[in-house]
Amino acid sequence: MIVDWFDTNLVSILNGFAIGSLLFILAVGLSIVFGMMDVLNLAHGALYLAGAYLGYQFAGDTSSWLGFGTALGAAALVGLLAGGVLSTMTEPLARRPHLDQALLTLGVALVVAELLAISYGNDVLRVNAPPGLNESVQVFGRTYPAYRLALIGVGLMIAIAVYVVVERTTIGALVRASVADRDMVSALGVDNRKVKLAVLGAGSALAAVAGVLGGPIYGAAPGLDETVLILALVVVVIGGLGSIKGAFIGALVIGQVESLGRALVPDLASFMLFGALALVLIVRPRGLFGAKAAG
Amino acid sequence: MTALELRGVGRQFGALRAVDDVDLTVAAGTRHGLIGPNGAGKSTLFKLIAGTLRVSAGSVLLAGRDVTGLRESQRARLGISQTLQHSSLFLPLSVQQNVLLAAQRRHGNPGSLWPRRQAAARDRMGELLAAVGLSTRRSAPAGDLSHGERRQLEIAVALACEPSLLLLDEPAAGMSPAEGDRLVELVQALPREVTVLIVEHDLDVVFRVAESVTVLHLGQVLLTGSPSQVRESASVREAYLGTADRAELFVQGGPG
Amino acid sequence: MSTPADAETVTTRTRPVGAAIGLLVVVGLALVPLFVAPYETTIIGRILIFALLAVSLDLLVGITGLPSLGHAAYFGIGAYTAGWLTINVTAEAPIPLLAAAGAGALAAAATGWLAVRSGGIFFLMLTLAIGELIFQLAQSWESVTGGSNGLYGIPAVQLAGSPLVLAGLRYWYVLAVFLIGYAVLRLVSASPFGAVLRGIRDNEPRMRSLGYSPFRYKLVAFVLAGAVAGLAGGLLTAQQRLVTTADLGFTTAALALLAVVIGGAGTLWGPCLGAALVVLIRDALGPRLDGHGPLVLGLVFILTVYLLPRGFAGLAGLRFRRRPAEPA
Ligand SMILES: Nc1ncnc2c1ncn2[C@@H]1O[C@H](COP(=O)(O)OP(=O)(O)OP(=O)(O)O)[C@@H](O)[C@H]1O
Ligand SMILES: [Mg+2]
Numbered sequence: 049m050i051v052d053w054f055d056t057n058l059v060s061i062l063n064g065f066a067i068g069s070l071l072f073i074l075a076v077g078l079s080i081v082f083g084m085m086d087v088l089n090l091a092h093g094a095l096y097l098a099g100a101y102l103g104y105q106f107a108g109d110t111s112s113w114l115g116f117g118t119a120l121g122a123a124a125l126v127g128l129l130a131g132g133v134l135s136t137m138t139e140p141l142a143r144r145p146h147l148d149q150a151l152l153t154l155g156v157a158l159v160v161a162e163l164l165a166i167s168y169g170n171d172v173l174r175v176n177a178p179p180g181l182n183e184s185v186q187v188f189g190r191t192y193p194a195y196r197l198a199l200i201g202v203g204l205m206i207a208i209a210v211y212v213v214v215e216r217t218t219i220g221a222l223v224r225a226s227v228a229d230r231d232m233v234s235a236l237g238v239d240n241r242k243v244k245l246a247v248l249g250a251g252s253a254l255a256a257v258a259g260v261l262g263g264p265i266y267g268a269a270p271g272l273d274e275t276v277l278i279l280a281l282v283v284v285v286i287g288g289l290g291s292i293k294g295a296f297i298g299a300l301v302i303g304q305v306e307s308l309g310r311a312l313v314p315d316l317a318s319f320m321l322f323g324a325l326a327l328v329l330i331v332r333p334r335g336l337f338g339a340k341a342a343g
Numbered sequence: 344m345t346a347l348e349l350r351g352v353g354r355q356f357g358a359l360r361a362v363d364d365v366d367l368t369v370a371a372g373t374r375h376g377l378i379g380p381n382g383a384g385k386s387t388l389f390k391l392i393a394g395t396l397r398v399s400a401g402s403v404l405l406a407g408r409d410v411t412g413l414r415e416s417q418r419a420r421l422g423i424s425q426t427l428q429h430s431s432l433f434l435p436l437s438v439q440q441n442v443l444l445a446a447q448r449r450h451g452n453p454g455s456l457w458p459r460r461q462a463a464a465r466d467r468m469g470e471l472l473a474a475v476g477l478s479t480r481r482s483a484p485a486g487d488l489s490h491g492e493r494r495q496l497e498i499a500v501a502l503a504c505e506p507s508l509l510l511l512d513e514p515a516a517g518m519s520p521a522e523g524d525r526l527v528e529l530v531q532a533l534p535r536e537v538t539v540l541i542v543e544h545d546l547d548v549v550f551r552v553a554e555s556v557t558v559l560h561l562g563q564v565l566l567t568g569s570p571s572q573v574r575e576s577a578s579v580r581e582a583y584l585g586t587a588d589r590a591e592l593f594v595q596g597g598p599g
Numbered sequence: 600m601s602t603p604a605d606a607e608t609v610t611t612r613t614r615p616v617g618a619a620i621g622l623l624v625v626v627g628l629a630l631v632p633l634f635v636a637p638y639e640t641t642i643i644g645r646i647l648i649f650a651l652l653a654v655s656l657d658l659l660v661g662i663t664g665l666p667s668l669g670h671a672a673y674f675g676i677g678a679y680t681a682g683w684l685t686i687n688v689t690a691e692a693p694i695p696l697l698a699a700a701g702a703g704a705l706a707a708a709a710t711g712w713l714a715v716r717s718g719g720i721f722f723l724m725l726t727l728a729i730g731e732l733i734f735q736l737a738q739s740w741e742s743v744t745g746g747s748n749g750l751y752g753i754p755a756v757q758l759a760g761s762p763l764v765l766a767g768l769r770y771w772y773v774l775a776v777f778l779i780g781y782a783v784l785r786l787v788s789a790s791p792f793g794a795v796l797r798g799i800r801d802n803e804p805r806m807r808s809l810g811y812s813p814f815r816y817k818l819v820a821f822v823l824a825g826a827v828a829g830l831a832g833g834l835l836t837a838q839q840r841l842v843t844t845a846d847l848g849f850t851t852a853a854l855a856l857l858a859v860v861i862g863g864a865g866t867l868w869g870p871c872l873g874a875a876l877v878v879l880i881r882d883a884l885g886p887r888l889d890g891h892g893p894l895v896l897g898l899v900f901i902l903t904v905y906l907l908p909r910g911f912a913g914l915a916g917l918r919f920r921r922r923p924a925e926p927a
Contacts, residue, residue, distance in 0.1 A: 088720045141904070146720045147666050148904050151860060154853055155900030162894035274849045278731040281724050318735040325728060326713050333716060393808060419810030433801040444798045445809050447791050453811070458789040504809055
């Protein structure tokens with residue numbers, strides 16, 4: 049019986065993992081930036097969208113490793129730069145209420161999304177998966193797009209890489225210490241602004257890279273920025289601010305809710321997303337792995 | 344009648360026992376002093392009584408009723424009111440609005456969605472502002488007050504709750520001598536329905552106000568007794584001698 | 600912008616002046632259909648509707664200190680409720696409006712109890728997520744909302760049996776309801792309850808130690824704001840006789856917040872000015888920019904944060920005051 053159930057829903061489950069993978073790449077930066085710097089970067093979705101359009105730019109016409117690789121590199125670069133710009137822009141607001149920084153990034157998000165819409169129009173644009181990955185493979189007797197399997201793998205790799213960097217390196221120790229107690233770290237003589245610059249840059253680069261990676265599945269289109277921002281926020285809230293483990297588990301849960309949930313009970317999918325959020329917050333107001341006080 | 348009873352109250356921060364197995368009984372209507380060196384756990388104990396912090400052990404009884412499980416707001420409605428060591432006011436709001444917020448809960452209609460004059464609450468506010476000497480500053484934003492004035496305002500706010508148990512955490516800190524005198528008079532003039540617990544480093548103030556004193560050291564009760572007993576106790580001296588300048592303060596601290 | 604002014608500090612001198620200005624504005628607004636062309640009248644009507652949404656949001660942002668990015672959800676729910684009712688039950692005023700306000704309140708109660716448990720940026724995130732989920736719901740529930748096509752073919756509102764088809768009459772209807780909604784929020788803001796909300800905004804822990812349960816007050820404020828937002832949504836339906844998912848989307852919510860911030864949070868009248876600017880850019884300037892009004896709005900957003908931390912109200916200097924510093 050259970051085997052049958054698995055068999056019928058295999059595609060949905062795998063899709064859930066692929067979405068979860070993408071969500072993790074997207075959410076982990078958002079979570080750390082927020083946990084560390086109390087900067088709620090509402091431009092995160094716009095960065096994803098910028099990445100998606102870069103994917104279209106370099107891998108829109110043909111399927112090639114060169115094009116896809118260039119898109120990834122360009123996205124990482126654009127993301128880094130954007131992170132630097134955001135970090136500089138929010139610096140004068142450091143002494144003002146956190147809300148001001150959120151509003152600023154919201155303004156940036158509106159501008160970026162609109163500029164992209166002006167340049168690329170309102171249609172859904174295709175992004176090609178690289179050769180070899182743009183076909184289907186057999187998984188337990190079902191055909192499944194190879195690209196999505198690869199995406200699951202990439203997501204896992206990035207998760208491990210981020211985990212190792214944050215948990216096992218000196219820079220990571222600094223990041224973790226900043227999440228726990230920022231003033232303490234600056235009292236030790238570490239320049240907060242540099243840590244913020246680095247984290248915001250890395251987080252933004254991951255968001256833009258996620259845009260390229262998500263391209264072959266979702267394409268590039270106006271409105272995607274909002275959708276992914278919301279999903280990433282739900283992941284962050286569920287997982288707990290500043291927690292990598294939380295972002296990972298949250299992304300997996302929301303990935304399955306979005307995919308398996310939609311497949312099993314299509315009418316209730318939105319409710320389930322909210323339900324999952326509500327449930328977690330009732331039981332753990334600060335998210336599954338959140339230690340820091342909210343707000 | 345006891346106003347407050349603490350049974351084996353403790354609170355840990357990580358490995359630190361900030362308050363450790365404290366038993367304390369305060370009779371209704373008394374003015375009780377709580378002293379001890381820096382970091383003895385006085386402020387923490389106050390927060391445990393008021394419910395700002397949760398106890399790690401023991402229970403808190405207010406007028407014989409166990410309130411350990413109650414939230415801070417619930418305990419406040421039962422009559423606990425506190426001033427914090429570090430002023431906690433509504434800085435952008437006017438002085439009178441600060442007091443009115445407290446007064447309207449007892450004397451007004453805080454849930455009313457319709458504008459009301461709340462005459463009773465306003466009268467009470469006027470009285471209290473006069474009592475703490477802030478009548479002329481009533482429409483200034485609390486954030487514009489001097490440090491000493493803020494302490495006075497804190498007391499007016501705490502009294503506007505009409506407490507049966509008033510917790511004052513270093514109310515005289517930062518006050519001028521004249522302001523300190525006014526504070527002592529104010530506390531002495533409080534009706535006997537109000538039980539007062541006061542933490543103060545200025546022992547002169549403590550001994551003028553308090554009828555009984557508890558000495559806290561490293562989170563534990565060292566001694567409870569009359570002011571003269573406390574003044575003469577050798578172990579108390581020793582506790583304070585750890586911090587040299589405090590010892591001097593202590594020797595000087597007598598009435599007059 | 601999140602350290603808004605305090606109603607209590609209005610000096611007795613400025614109060615009659617403010618009242619006189621207010622009266623003049625109301626008279627001016629009432630005369631609009633007599634002197635202004637129908638198209639412009641309609642734009643002013645839209646401003647009033649958006650202003651009502653912004654003022655209801657100000658109750659949360661400026662007075663209670665709860666910055667919401669999902670407030671358009673209750674606006675949209677009100678609009679859909681009024682639209683559905685007008686099509687399927689009755690177009691007779693004020694039934695669709697009352698139902699819209701009721702639906703807004705209900706939806707706010709159903710979601711607010713979760714949101715108001717948090718505060719600050721966390722609240723911002725939660726309301727954003729909740730708002731977006733309601734948006735998705737509207738998009739997928741096609742039988743009622745018409746999905747992405749929107750709800751159209753809504754009959755004109757009827758007043759005592761006769762439909763309000765003339766732009767001028769419809770405008771007066773909108774103006775009257777706006778004034779009622781604004782007055783309600785003004786009264787609440789001046790009430791003891793409003794004082795409690797400001798206390799929560801400025802120092803929630805202290806309110807707790809004074810014996811208040813902030814949760815209850817915040818929830819009531821949230822429901823009230825949801826009701827007035829729903830009312831504004833009902834007006835939207837009456838005005839444009841079409842409801843789309845964009846009306847409860849993220850952009851609408853963000854623009855409402857922008858209106859509050861530009862105008863000056865906590866003043867109630869400031870957000871009305873902010874709403875005027877936002878609607879003018881979006882609806883009047885936007886078409887000339889090929890529909891890229893949001894670009895200008897985004898820039899306005901960025902500039903406001905840097906240059907006008909207190910919004911227009913701060914510029915007016917009436918309540919300008921730097922946030923007092925904590926003593927050392
Ligand atoms: N929130 C907290 N987290 C961790 N440690 C705390 C916390 N609050 C107090 N402490 C520690 O508990 C101990 C007692 O602190 P408390 O403030 O109660 O002392 P106190 O007697 O009021 O001192 P003072 O006279 O300086 O006001 C101190 O060592 C303090 O560092
Ligand atoms: Mg202390």
